[in-house]
Amino acid sequence: MRNILKKASRNFLYRHPWQLCLAILGITLGVAVVVAIDLTLDSSLQTFTRTTQALSGKASHRIVASDGGVDEKLYTALRVEHGIHVLSPVINCYVVSSAASENTFKLYGIDPMIESTFQSSWQQQQGTGAGNALRLISEPNTVLMSRQTAEKMGLQIDDQLSVITDTGSYELRVIDWLPEDDAVARELFENLLITDIATAQEILGLVGNLSAIDVMIASDQEAKIQALREALPADLLLMSLDNQAESLQQMTHAFAINLNAMGMLSLLVGMFLIYNTMTFLVIQRRRLIGSLRSIGVTRQQIFQLIISEALILAVIGTVLGIALGIILGQGLLHIISGTLNAFYFRIDHSTLILSPVQIAKGILLGIGATLLAVLTPAWEATRQSPQHTLLRSQLETDVRRLMRFAVIVALLFILCSFLLILLSGTNVRLGLISLFLLLFGFALLTPVVTLLLMNLLERTLGRSSSIFAKLPVRMVRAEISRTGIAIATLMIAVSVSIGMDIMIGSFRLTVSEWLQTSLQADLYVNLSGNTQAANKSDNDHILKTRLAGLEGVEMLSSVLHTRLIRDQTLTKVTVFELNPKSKQGFIFKQQGNGVWEAFTQQNSVFVTEPYAYHNQTKIGDKILLHTDQGEQAFEVIAIYADYSGDQGHLAMSRSNYQKYWPDLGFTGIGIYAAQQADRQQLEKHVKQLLKPYQSVRSEQAIYQASMQMFEQTFKITEILRLLAASIAFVGVFSALMALQFERTRQLGILRAIGMTPMQVGRIISIETGLMGLIAGLFAVPVGFVMAYVLIFVVYQRSFGWTMAFHLDAFVIVQALLLAFFAALLAGVLPATKMAQTKPAEALRSE
Template sequence: MSPILIHLGLRQLSRQPWQAGLTVLGIALGVAVVVAVGLANDSARRAITLSVEQLDGRASHRIEPRGAGEGITDATAARLLQRLGPYPATAVIEQPLRLEGEGFTLLGIDLLQADALRGAALATTPRPDPARLVTLLTEPGALLLGATDARRLGVAPGDRLRLRHGGQLYQAHLAGVLDQGLEGIALADLATAQTLAARPGRVDRIDLVLPPEAGAEIAATLPPELQLRATAGRGAALHEMTRAFRINLLAMSLIALLVGGFIVYSTQTFAVVRRRPQLGMLRALGATRARVAALILVETLGLALIGAVLGIGLGLLAGQGLVQLVARTIDDLYFRLEVTRLALDPETLLLGVAMALLVALGAALAPALEAAAVTPREAMRAQGLERRAHGWAGPLAGLGGVIALGGWLATLVPGTSLAQGFALLLLVVLGSVLCVPALLRVTATALAEVGTRLAAPLALVLAARAVAGSVARTGIAAAALTLAVATSVGIGVMIESFRHSVIDWLDHTLEGELYVTTDTRDAVLPAGLDDALGATGDLASVIRARRMAVTTGTGEATLLVRDRPAPDATGPMLLAQLDGDPWAAGRILVSEPYAHHHRLAPGDHIELATPVGWRRFNLGAIFRDYGSDRGLLMLDYREAHAYWDEIGFGSLALSLTPDGDPQRVRERVRTLAEAHDRTLLLTASGEIRTLTLEIFDRTFAITEVLRLLALAVAFVGVLSALLALQLERRRTHALLRATGMSRRSLTLTLLTQGSILGLTAGLLAIPLGLVMGELLIRIINVRAFGWSMALQIPASALLSGPLLAWGAALFAALPPALRAGREPPARGLRGD
């Protein structure tokens, strides 16, 4: 490009800094959302990887019970370790606990073998000094913590620690602090860990390092109740658990960047209109069409690059808060995850910049081609683009209608691909958005005609005609606002439908008025507690349950072993079942997500690894469950006893008799807890319901943040369009003022323009938002998580959409309206 054209471009930008600023701001906000979400996802992903590395170290394999066994006896572990011979190996205890009231993972290993294995938590830390090692080996309750955790708890070596596991309180003390790694982990010697985890004479698994060729040989020598598994699958499974959640966040963030593209189009279109005389003169002086188009594109890319750099800075700031929301959601829905820092991934930053440049280039392509396509004579007329816009608005709406209809019809074809689901949703949304300019023009034209016939205020008629006559700018701004508000409405519909379904699910699932558990997840309650409580006259029934990790023919799964529901009880919500009793012998129930992910139907078979070997079960029913998107298996407690001798139970659901006294039940539980020297939690079903809904609301806190950011980007787009419209009609406004229109009337006219644009966008956003909500429920949620739900349309979503759009547009119209009202008519008549 010639230096003259570059100089002209820089001069134009310096004369209209607000225009360049809006372009930069629109791109910056879009990039900030994408970068913040990307960095939060990367941080969570790295935290998962670090957590697995700390727990597994260099171990390539692990020997563990087949199915949900009670661990490996010390005698068996000793024989296996002796047989493993030259391969580095150590027995391991890994149990959740609460340390000083916070959740930790207790990791017990043979510290004398840790250096050979570089195992578990010591993979990135220096070996403990001899004195510390002696303390860990000889003193009961001795623990090591990472420096970060020690600072957070406010403890130093030698301090006493309160430790709870399985409802029991233990006394421990801090033997030392490791400078690196070990976040969220309390490290102990194996014997100490067995005491603290109430695992006397047993270990959870054996970690070992094996060459690839030795795996089959070692597996063949194991007892039938044990299995050899590669540790690599653990991290992959954890990443897979959160994959759909992270994809949904990324898709939401892209909406903000897409709205930013509309802003680029709006501002650059106005730049072309404003500079048409200059561009026409350049064409008359010999500038080629290619150079004129290149001028617009280079200017846009320069502004986009500045916006991308600014967006990265904003994204880093926003990512600090967003990463905690992501970590908290994963902690609520999947597993405990502590993200202490934001991972700065250069690839994510570069991707944000690249996407910003591509979106800006695509958005500026149409204005650049428009600037290059006209003849020099036509370029001297400022309204050429608007006449062209009136010509392409109709065909564009027709094309958009075809795209939207085609995308929606394609969603009726069965499929499982989440990426395909998002692509079809994008087609429906983009196709609908392409119709907005034409619909806005029709609406504004009709409003102007009706206003003229009914002798409506002049401000309304002039505003309607201005909006209809400037569809190249107002139409695009309305499209951006429609997209942002429709996204808000659609997500609102999805969240309300989800919440309503969760409440209905809780009403069926919570079978007891009171629940007895421990303060540690998956811990076993004292034996005989069920019979002791069942003898209480205040209880009508006691339902035992326990969750266990098991191995199926297709991988790992969670098995809920429980008593079958009473005939008059609600029990699980069955969506499909075989004829007869789904709880009959040889039958197993699966949750809806599990059936979806594994493509199962009633009558299919599931193979389950048990301590007595593989057993085949007939799928008796599919039940609704929102507790996990991985899925859940359910088996009758009595049948499970045929395969697991010491199955125990982790929770008791207590149903009161009509005249039962909850207070007497609480006293009885407290007495039994003291007799067993345990801390037992007695929770009312109402408290569980409240906590579940609190977790639900926290889960969608990220979505609310992204919705607000998308609206912020759309607001910038509306402001850009209205400022452009005010400047373009500067001479017209000056003539109106010179012929008697007051400042107040002119200001009111411009505010009415913003109102027409906002209300039209808000009304158009309602049907689009409902379609988005329906697709999110029927396609995205099912393919991502396997959850189905009934569509619920809250009145608040229908009312908030138009009000939100109107408020945003009216607020955006205020600066240009005040600016036009203050400008003297003489200045406007002189032009620029």
């Protein structure tokens, strides 16, 4: 009996290769998206962590300060007075090559002799030990660099590398290569320069200052760690490198969840496709299954047969999906790394790292989702008696009976979704689960809505004498077991498209309005550089005075981006020096009375909306910041909109900042031109005052660059949405192909009674177009609900931003056209093939 089952299954599947290919394609695409997203996110975080570990070696902790840096006298005091010897001073900064390529290098200054204790990766390899360490100390302006990077720039050993820093131009001599024994090492050390700490201090203007001090203390020596904390000044922080890696993961947690949700959405649509395919494979074999049951095949054997078929498809699709995911991940890595660079932390290079955990997750999801999707059709194939299985009408009767139960389940899903939104607080994962419950609920409602619409349309067309008006409607209604699934799949994809379009459009409009309000100055001078560099503050103030004296300048404003210590963490702080116009650039969400007077005269801060949301900060709360004079309390007097990052920051007046922290100069200066001034001429005069590494841009140029970054950030979302839509199209195509081939006898009868091939094709096209139109119409309200949940639940919980709900009528029209033409296009091949079938062949009994 088992051999008969295998032969029956093999013969049937061989005769329907296109269905198998479409099912495998659905699994492949769904798994590929999930694997690609997981690999790219994990690779970006691992790359950052591996780079830190390669440079820090066995260091367990790091002493850091705000952007003012660490006084090197502390290093001496810790070694001599406190007896802590396992310390390594570090200088970490970026420099730019003065060559035509203008490469950016990470300059890492260390004490080569002490660093050997920490066994950094660059010192563990043969030939890069004490010899090079001594040369870095004894020979001035010498560096080690990657051979691969040097070859790209045409450099050899003993060649000079010209770099530009905040203090001028310097010639650095390459004395040896960094180790590149494997691909990982080549990637880690790309665009990295290792030099002696004295050389780094000299060329960066950091004499007497350090970026950080690496510390090596065993994790179980809590007393020693606490003693070191107590020995540090109030404005310094002892940070665990393990905790730093964890904080990076927490920082990108919401970003990762949202991308993974898009990947799971693709897999969800893929599950609908698998369900479609396996359902049709079962339906098309109802007579065969009934015959097998009649000759003694048991329910369990039928169930095992269908599950085994699905398992084979799952394995093939999962393997192909993992391979495609790796390829897709390599393409997405640059996009995701760019977003991480813009909003979270800098990644100097991007390498796709294959993780066994992520591959295993892809295997589990691919096989698990397939088996889950096939349970219902497998159960349907075994629950009926042989007599009922052989009756075609029994299927539609059973499906219509189940639709009543499906309505109850759908309403429960939707109700649970709304309750989850109300009761889940700020939890991002539960917000996304509520979104998926909504989609499941509306998907279950789709066949019922389709049936109601077809009944209404049939009554409306009751007086029509045209068969082309009546027959397609009856075909959709009569075979709701097939058409309902196809329409539900397309509806989900289109509603996701509507929801994402409205969300992105609302966010784009919100960011655009925020930028136009915030950018009050006419020109912006960028002074970003190493804030620890000698004389930077003095030079910035001199430049500011010269800018104020230019003809056509009415007034100036300034900003400094720095970091201050709060609760054993580094907190971003923006220091403002404002004028009456720049104050108009703040969009307050909440504010107290007399905010501007309090902002400049009291210990007070503004906080951005994301910061307030993530830290549950309210007006009147006190924030304790570390200073040389101990902790100082700053009262929160306003919360304002800011979309430059999702972690948020504090805003402080320059007068308040200078009471407790050193003057680090400026990060940027805003220039407000007089009303009659020639702005282009003014920009030329400003450029003449700037150094090569400084720049000036107009308000319009910054606006355009910011909007381009916005588009870049959402590029990954657009790609994932297109992939989900592609999977849905494959699902609809699969369903329509199966549906039309199953109607071979019906269409043969139409041909036999005189209908031409063109007329048959016309009926099929009208039917598929009608199915697409139904999917599009139902997708509109579902898309609106999805957009609302995305904007006011998921994205607010993820990033702390609030957005205006912006409805674009073009999105609705576009979605309806997408659904209509997708279904119409998916029906072209079945319509053509069925129209060309000869009546005698179509009516021939198998």
